[in-house]
Amino acid sequence: MVWLIGIPTILLAAMLQTAVVSRITLLSGQVDLLMLVVLCWVVQERVRSVWEWPLAAGILLGYISELPVLLTVAMYLLAAGAARLIKNWVWQAPVLLLFTTVFVSTLLFQLLSFLYIQLRGAAIDPLQAFNQVTLPSVLLNLLLALPVYAVISETAHWVIRAPFEE
Amino acid sequence: MRPFLRRSIRPIILILVLSGALLIGGSFDPFVGRAAAPLIALQTWFASSYNSLVNFFSTPRDVAALQQRNAELENEVARLQSQVIALREQNAEIQVLSALVEFARQDPASDYVAAAVIGKDPSPFLHYIFINRGSDDGILRGMPVVNSQGLVGRVAAVTAGAARIQLITDPQMAINIRLETSQASAVLKGGITGELGLELIPQEADVQTGELVLTSGLGGSYPPNILIGQVTGLRSRSFDLFQTASVQPVVDFSQLEVVLIIRNFQPIDITPLLP
Numbered sequence: 001m002v003w004l005i006g007i008p009t010i011l012l013a014a015m016l017q018t019a020v021v022s023r024i025t026l027l028s029g030q031v032d033l034l035m036l037v038v039l040c041w042v043v044q045e046r047v048r049s050v051w052e053w054p055l056a057a058g059i060l061l062g063y064i065s066e067l068p069v070l071l072t073v074a075m076y077l078l079a080a081g082a083a084r085l086i087k088n089w090v091w092q093a094p095v096l097l098l099f100t101t102v103f104v105s106t107l108l109f110q111l112l113s114f115l116y117i118q119l120r121g122a123a124i125d126p127l128q129a130f131n132q133v134t135l136p137s138v139l140l141n142l143l144l145a146l147p148v149y150a151v152i153s154e155t156a157h158w159v160i161r162a163p164f165e166e
Numbered sequence: 167m168r169p170f171l172r173r174s175i176r177p178i179i180l181i182l183v184l185s186g187a188l189l190i191g192g193s194f195d196p197f198v199g200r201a202a203a204p205l206i207a208l209q210t211w212f213a214s215s216y217n218s219l220v221n222f223f224s225t226p227r228d229v230a231a232l233q234q235r236n237a238e239l240e241n242e243v244a245r246l247q248s249q250v251i252a253l254r255e256q257n258a259e260i261q262v263l264s265a266l267v268e269f270a271r272q273d274p275a276s277d278y279v280a281a282a283v284i285g286k287d288p289s290p291f292l293h294y295i296f297i298n299r300g301s302d303d304g305i306l307r308g309m310p311v312v313n314s315q316g317l318v319g320r321v322a323a324v325t326a327g328a329a330r331i332q333l334i335t336d337p338q339m340a341i342n343i344r345l346e347t348s349q350a351s352a353v354l355k356g357g358i359t360g361e362l363g364l365e366l367i368p369q370e371a372d373v374q375t376g377e378l379v380l381t382s383g384l385g386g387s388y389p390p391n392i393l394i395g396q397v398t399g400l401r402s403r404s405f406d407l408f409q410t411a412s413v414q415p416v417v418d419f420s421q422l423e424v425v426l427i428i429r430n431f432q433p434i435d436i437t438p439l440l441p
Contacts, residue, residue, distance in 0.1 A: 015285075017288050018286060022288055030290045061288060064285075064287075065289055065292070065294075066294050067289055113289050117337060121338065122338045124291075124337055129358055132358065132359050133291060133359075
């Protein structure tokens, strides 16, 4: 059931991300809807198996983006692992857990992307990248985290309540 | 009684005939007008009262009919408004396509294929777009991409029905260019915020602000003489080996909807020749 609902959700999120959300920018930063969907799923109280959605999202992102698939899979798995780790620390405050996870994961994604592009030979000023891309992206992701969390929470409630789940 | 009638019949007839003649001639008009005025007013009052009465009894039917008619007209207005919006969109699309056709006409030697922009790379560090044409339409990796304004980028990856385009603003992009007036050669590079910069401009080159930047064709990645932008600022220091400049691109990358891929240009891979 996790795969059954996960693959269409991730596909929809990826389509929305590339067609619509990527065009909404603040300075040079943008929302990462796919990451938000995956993280909001991972931090759900009812969700026990946390690796399927990040794996699917990483493979899909590696296919559509210029970033290599190994990097994107690693990014999503690391973000999921970080989310589970943070969940153990702040398990009694879901909103704090969500915001902390989104903040840490955005920084992680941005850092790995930045390092990859630097390794490919592009000369980017780190300070400019932080000010123009990373900070606006963090802000946008935090702003959109709650609405996405509400939708994914309802989905998780519906999916995991089903009798044939797990 | 009879003698009285006999005596007065003639004068009565005479008076009536005379009165008739005067009436026809219009001599009594002022008198008739004054006499008829109250009658006309009374007639008007009767008519208006009747009409009011009829309206009073027939109003409920008319309100229902008017409400129905109003709803019909509102529907019609909504339909026409949506039609106007659709026509405006078509008009904007036609303008874009007309500009592209005009651009293609200016260079009939090139074989263009038009494609719609359907997405953007999810990573904010990468400046790539997706188009709805792929290898099924004869598109290959490395082909240059333009629009009616100038150079957009090049094909970076292709699938059967779609392709990924690396924009000239991408941080990993480097293009050999020449400046139109000074004829100096340089290398154009992108940045993470979408800005363009010129590097490796020779110190002896007399570059002016406003000069046009064109592809040089060196390296074999792009055809020569495609417009890229305009020099907006120059940085020249005596102790530097080269000058640098900032460039304003002619293409508005935030409004990209349709692009043209130059199909009959095969980029040359010079990698084996590099030391």
